Amino acid sequence: MTMNLNEALNYAKRVARHITKDVDSDSLAGAGAWQAFKTYNPELNVPWQRWVAKCTEQAVFMHFRSSRRRRENEVLFTDLAQFLDDEDGEDFDPPDLLLVPDELDVTQADWQLLVENFLLGWPYDVIARRNNMSISAVRRTINAAISRLETAVNSRTCSDDSVI
Numbered sequence: 251m252t253m254n255l256n257e258a259l260n261y262a263k264r265v266a267r268h269i270t271k272d273v274d275s276d277s278l279a280g281a282g283a284w285q286a287f288k289t290y291n292p293e294l295n296v297p298w299q300r301w302v303a304k305c306t307e308q309a310v311f312m313h314f315r316s317s318r319r320r321r322e323n324e325v326l327f328t329d330l331a332q333f334l335d336d337e338d339g340e341d342f343d344p345p346d347l348l349l350v351p352d353e354l355d356v357t358q359a360d361w362q363l364l365v366e367n368f369l370l371g372w373p374y375d376v377i378a379r380r381n382n383m384s385i386s387a388v389r390r391t392i393n394a395a396i397s398r399l400e401t402a403v404n405s406r407t408c409s410d411d412s413v414i
Contacts, residue, residue: 253290253298259283262306269310278313282306355402360395
């Protein structure tokens, strides 16, 4: 049975809308239908609907896989706006929180990451985009800073018998 491109496109739209509610579903369906139309071989006795559905699924999954990779390096205003602006629309800059206490063995950059994560409650992906780091680098840096803080606090409490 031969495949009609128009029928393949209509079927691919239904498949793509079933998989995702993304606004790009029609474009992804078009890519999947075109790929199916180019590669379909009627001699294999595979129904064209199954072939179109498989090509459309691959197009949708590849789109989201590549967009997830791009998103880690992308700075999206809508993501950052909720963390950087207060109700008045002015930039939020807590100067007292960003200063490292002298007693602690932490760099200024590490302290900033700790403040943004634990005190301000920012998620890792926002911190990563804001500081031009990967999410895994943010996690590693925060964990290393925490261990240095624990070491500094433990050495101070053991030697002075006092708590910070």
